[in-house]
Every structure is written in structure tokens, then in C-alpha cells.
Amino acid sequence: MSAILEARGLGRTLPGERPVVLVHDIDLTIEPGCFTAIVGPSGCGKSSLLYLLGLLDRPTAGELLFEGHEMSGLSGDERAQVRLEHLGFVFQFHFLLPEFSALENVMLPMRRLGRLDIDEAEARARALLAEMALDGKEGKTPDKLSGGERQRVAIARALANDPALILGDEPTGNLDSHNSARVVESLLSLAHDQGRAVACVTHDLAIAEQADVRIEMLDGRIEKIVDRRVGA
Amino acid sequence: MIGRFLFLVSIALRHLARRRRQTVVAVSGVAVGVGFFLAVSALMVGSQNDFIDQLIESAPHIIVSDELRSPSPQPGTRVFGQGAVELHGYKVRTEVRGIKDWSAIVAAADAIPGALASPSLTGGVTLRLGGHEEALAVVGIEPEIETQISTIEDQLRVGHLRDLEKVQGGIIIGEELASRLGVKVGDIVAASTSTSKARSMRIVGLFKKGRAQLSSNSGYVLLREAQSLLGRPFIINRIGIHLADPYAAERAAARLERRFGYKAESWQERSSEFLSLLVTRNVIMYSVVSAILLVASFGIYTVVSNSVSDKQRDIAIMRSIGFSERDLQLVFVVEGIVLAAIGVVVGWMLGYVLMEILGSLRFPIAGEEETIPLDRSARQYAIAAAASFLAGAVAAWLPARKAARVDPVDILRGAV
Ligand SMILES: Nc1ncnc2c1ncn2[C@@H]1O[C@H](COP(=O)(O)OP(=O)(O)OP(=O)(O)O)[C@@H](O)[C@H]1O
Numbered sequence A: 001m002s003a004i005l006e007a008r009g010l011g012r013t014l015p016g017e018r019p020v021v022l023v024h025d026i027d028l029t030i031e032p033g034c035f036t037a038i039v040g041p042s043g044c045g046k047s048s049l050l051y052l053l054g055l056l057d058r059p060t061a062g063e064l065l066f067e068g069h070e071m072s073g074l075s076g077d078e079r080a081q082v083r084l085e086h087l088g089f090v091f092q093f094h095f096l097l098p099e100f101s102a103l104e105n106v107m108l109p110m111r112r113l114g115r116l117d118i119d120e121a122e123a124r125a126r127a128l129l130a131e132m133a134l135d136g137k138e139g140k141t142p143d144k145l146s147g148g149e150r151q152r153v154a155i156a157r158a159l160a161n162d163p164a165l166i167l168g169d170e171p172t173g174n175l176d177s178h179n180s181a182r183v184v185e186s187l188l189s190l191a192h193d194q195g196r197a198v199a200c201v202t203h204d205l206a207i208a209e210q211a212d213v214r215i216e217m218l219d220g221r222i223e224k225i226v227d228r229r230v231g232a
Numbered sequence B: 001m002i003g004r005f006l007f008l009v010s011i012a013l014r015h016l017a018r019r020r021r022q023t024v025v026a027v028s029g030v031a032v033g034v035g036f037f038l039a040v041s042a043l044m045v046g047s048q049n050d051f052i053d054q055l056i057e058s059a060p061h062i063i064v065s066d067e068l069r070s071p072s073p074q075p076g077t078r079v080f081g082q083g084a085v086e087l088h089g090y091k092v093r094t095e096v097r098g099i100k101d102w103s104a105i106v107a108a109a110d111a112i113p114g115a116l117a118s119p120s121l122t123g124g125v126t127l128r129l130g131g132h133e134e135a136l137a138v139v140g141i142e143p144e145i146e147t148q149i150s151t152i153e154d155q156l157r158v159g160h161l162r163d164l165e166k167v168q169g170g171i172i173i174g175e176e177l178a179s180r181l182g183v184k185v186g187d188i189v190a191a192s193t194s195t196s197k198a199r200s201m202r203i204v205g206l207f208k209k210g211r212a213q214l215s216s217n218s219g220y221v222l223l224r225e226a227q228s229l230l231g232r233p234f235i236i237n238r239i240g241i242h243l244a245d246p247y248a249a250e251r252a253a254a255r256l257e258r259r260f261g262y263k264a265e266s267w268q269e270r271s272s273e274f275l276s277l278l279v280t281r282n283v284i285m286y287s288v289v290s291a292i293l294l295v296a297s298f299g300i301y302t303v304v305s306n307s308v309s310d311k312q313r314d315i316a317i318m319r320s321i322g323f324s325e326r327d328l329q330l331v332f333v334v335e336g337i338v339l340a341a342i343g344v345v346v347g348w349m350l351g352y353v354l355m356e357i358l359g360s361l362r363f364p365i366a367g368e369e370e371t372i373p374l375d376r377s378a379r380q381y382a383i384a385a386a387a388s389f390l391a392g393a394v395a396a397w398l399p400a401r402k403a404a405r406v407d408p409v410d411i412l413r414g415a416v
């Protein structure tokens, strides 16, 4: 299967008098229909790697191919456009815009992309929220939603423009076990039922156990990749 | 493209809706600036236009007089011009006062499209009634032409200029002079000069008092009446010219002066001191208005700047979703422009109300109920709006650049 995202010798060093190596020598591929877990001790560089993979940060070494295209030459605007069309993020702290209702938050990426008119965008946002079992909560602003509900709104928003790749940074880190299980279930279904690529940084062993591929990190590099898919 | 812009505007509006109090303060700043600009400029421009209208219309646009700007060369110098080193004991020729060839000048002036020239003769006479004497500058005119080139007619309290033609020896004098002499319309006064004997004149009209441009001691008679009264038949010493375009006066005057040699004074030259005073007034007005708008833009700067620093997290979210740096900059610039726009609309209303109040005031000036001349042209509204939008955009643009420069990774790292 062809990779959606491929990193070759990827590295990121913070410049300065005493440069800080966040990650180095990262080689990995992320494939559609596959749930990848990135695990490792705190401070080993998991988030830093995720920001590189999500085109939020620029690598200082190596290359990153998105659907076969080299990303390092792109301008900031072009990278933003790739994020808009092909990527969806879910962070540990439900990053919703406080002035907007759940429905409007989910509509934001669609309205920015502008492919759907407002009615179509609203219909799609309602459908996405319903998929996350959030029907009836569309009009609520984030402060009127529970932590689990907010996180599911965030997932719905990540799916707004039908991205090929979903990136999560401890998406369940802030949730109780019940809510956590529902979120994991949704993310797994995105990979297995919808054929998207999903990559999540996690501390949660239960999630790591269910992942198709487990990337274990240590001190800014990949220690081990465990592929548990049949035939791998 | 438009859709995206409106979308960014809607985000900006949401941000502003969340900070109502600051928004109200910033909007009030702009509104007060715009409102007072409108009121002050209506006053300033209104009075200025009124003043210039009076300057332009109260007297002919160009006055050709029998004066020369430099003494004319004496015949001796004219003849020996190049050769003569110095002339001694030469008898200076006395020139007869008055404009020679005046009909040629009148013809030349009339040849300018839309222009009309009126010859006149001015001289000093003494009016006498009983034991009372008053000096009077008498102006001989052709009423038919004079009514077309100046507003004298409007300033008559009683009678018409044309009445001079109907009454033998008719004269029009000022109300004040008439009351000093104790005469009214229809009465007869004696007029004399140093060289002629007294002759009877009948009052046919009176000027309103308090008109600065008409000295209280001038009077109007028919041109030929003045010529015979002053003992200068066929002579005139002044040509008033009315132009279709008053602002062409300076150039037309220069041309006439070059051609005929007589001093041709345009209304601009006559009132150059006043006009430079107006420039100063305008400089003062626009400085005050700029200062008000500067203060108003501080309000906008504060709101947008606070908004940017409160919204760091939201900026990071939007960047991660795929908004570009420019999108975010635009959101915050739009916040400033929206504040300016609301301020402009409120300011327009405020300005309108202030102008209504100013316009309803009545002032007694020299016995006349006068309203303040106000300029309510759309131009002032447009200037106020343009200046506010500019101030708002600049004031918002400075902090908005900061929003564009926010690195989402820094924020995400901090929050996670
Ligand atoms: N701006 C920075 N300056 C210096 N060091 C930094 C900076 N940002 C990150 N680091 C360091 O880089 C390392 C990797 O950070 P990162 O956030 O990627 O770790 P992580 O694996 O996500 O940790 P956690 O599981 O706690 O979230 C850490 O040791 C961190 O202290």
C-alpha cells in the first residue's frame, strides 16, 4: 500500500547558543487504513515529531513526503493549504474556538476552504456531529459541553474537509476511561472503516495495544517500530 | 474570494462581540472624532465659502484703475532711454488722471467669454443740507451693467439702481449717512466739489447699513451725472469686470495689465491677506481633526492589540486548521476597520445632529437675524470616513502583524 506520509532522516534542532535536538533520524511511513500509535516516555520528542508530520513545524534535516510530494520547498501559505485540505488535528486539550457553537466550529475548515456553500457545509457538519453521537448539541458553545463532548467535536472538526490523515496528540489524555474508550473507538473506525490514515501520540497503553503500528520513541529518535497487521 | 473575506469578517465580529466594553469605548472615540470633525468643518468651510462668496461677489472680480504699478517713464527718458545717463532740471509732465483708451479696455474685457465690464468714475464731493456737511465718495455707474456685475442691488434697503435712470440728478447713499443728514428717499441734498458750484441731487435709494464693503460714505449716481458733477466729461477712472469663472480673475487681470499698463487688480490680490488667513485656519482645523482621529485610533489599537494577545490560542488553532498568516492578519485588521466603520456611522449621526443644532441658531448681526453659514456637503462626510478608515486600518494593522507572526507550535507546546 502506498504511504500517505513518508519521513526520511527527518530531524529538528532548535537553533541557539546551545542547540536543542528535538528529534533526529526519523524514518517512518504512515499508510491509509492504518492506526499508528506513537509512544515513549515524556520529553522524548513525540509532540515535536507530530508537529513536523502535521506541517506545523519545519524540519531542519531530512525530507518529508506527503502523498509522494516533497514538502520542504513549500511556502507557509502552501503548507497551510495542505493542512486545510488533507490534514486533521486532534489535541489533548479540546482546541475549540470559544465564540463559536459546536456546529460552527465544525464548519470553520469547510468555510475556509470554500468548496461547499454554507447550507452544504452546515448539513455536513450536522452529519459529522451525529456520527460522533453529538446530535442535539450543535448549538452549544464549548463552555457548555463536557470534556468528552468537546473532544468529539474536535474530531468532527478534524474530519470536516475529509482529510486523508488525522493526527492526534494524546487525544484521550484529558478524558476519563469511559469517554476515552469512545474517542478511541471513533479514531479506530476512521482508519478501519473509512480507510484514513490515523497517527496518535499516546501514553495510554490500551490505545497502543489496539494500534496497527506502534512507533516507540526514545531521546528524540525511533527506538522500535512494531507492525501488528496481518501479513506484515 | 469575497465569500472568504466575509467569513473572516464574521470571525472578527465574533471577537468584537466578546469584548463589548472596549468596543464601545473605541467606537465612541471614532464617533466623537467624526462628529466633531463634521461640525467644526461645516462651520469652518461654511464660513469660509460664505466669506469668499462675499469677497467674490461684493465687488467686481477685476478692477482696472487709473493707477500704474510703477510711475510711467517721462517723455525725456522715453526718447533718450538708452543714451541718457542722468536727467537734470527736467520738467516732469503732469498727466491727466483717468483711464485713456478705456473703451478699448472695456472691449478687450467684454471679449473674454462670459465677461462683462462696467466703466465708472469715482470722485469726492461734499453733500450739504442746511448747515450739515458730509464728504462723499461718489461713484458714477451705468446701472444696467452694474446690476449684472455686482451685488449692490441686493444691498439696497429702499429703491433700485435703475431708479437712477428715471430721476434727474438721482443719488443713492447709505442709511447711516442719510440718518446723519436727516434725509429720506425723495429728499433733495446739495452736492458740490472744490471746483464746481453746488447742484441739487434727489435721494432715490438707500443702502443697508453695516455692509463693510460699502463704506458708509459712498454714494451712487449715473456715470454721466458723475462726469459732469466732477467736471470730467468723458473720463472714467475705474473699470469693474465680472467674469464667468471668478477663479480665472488672477490670470485675466495679469493679461489686461500687461496689455494696457493700468493696474488691474483681481479679487484674489485685493484680498490676499484674508486668503492667507484662510489657509492658516484650514491648517489649524485639519491639525485638530488629525489629533482627534489619532486619539480615536489609540482606542482601536488597544482593542485589536488586546484581542491579539487574548487570542493566541485561537490563532494557533486556526493556523493548525489551515488558516494562513494572511488570513489571521486580515481578521484582526478587519476588527479595526469594523470599529472604524461603526464609529463613522455613529459619528455621522452625531455630526448631523450637531449641524442641525448649529444651523438652528440665530444671531443678530447689525440688526439682521443671521444664521451661521454651514457647509453640509457630502465631501465632509467622505473625508471624515476616509480618514477614520485609514486611521483604523493602520491602528489595527500594527497589532495584526503580531497575530500573523504567532508560531502555532510555540502555543501548542505551551498548552499541551
Ligand atoms: N522551545 C524549547 N526549548 C528547549 N527545549 C524544548 C523546547 N521545546 C521542547 N523542548 C524539549 O524537547 C523535548 C521534546 O519535547 P516534546 O514536547 O516533543 O516531548 P513529548 O514526547 O511530547 O513529551 P510529553 O509526553 O511530555 O508530551 C523535551 O525534552 C522538551 O523539554
Ligand SMILES: [Mg+2]
Pocket (backbone or CB within 6 Å): A046, A047, A048, A169, B416
Ligand atoms: Mg507531548
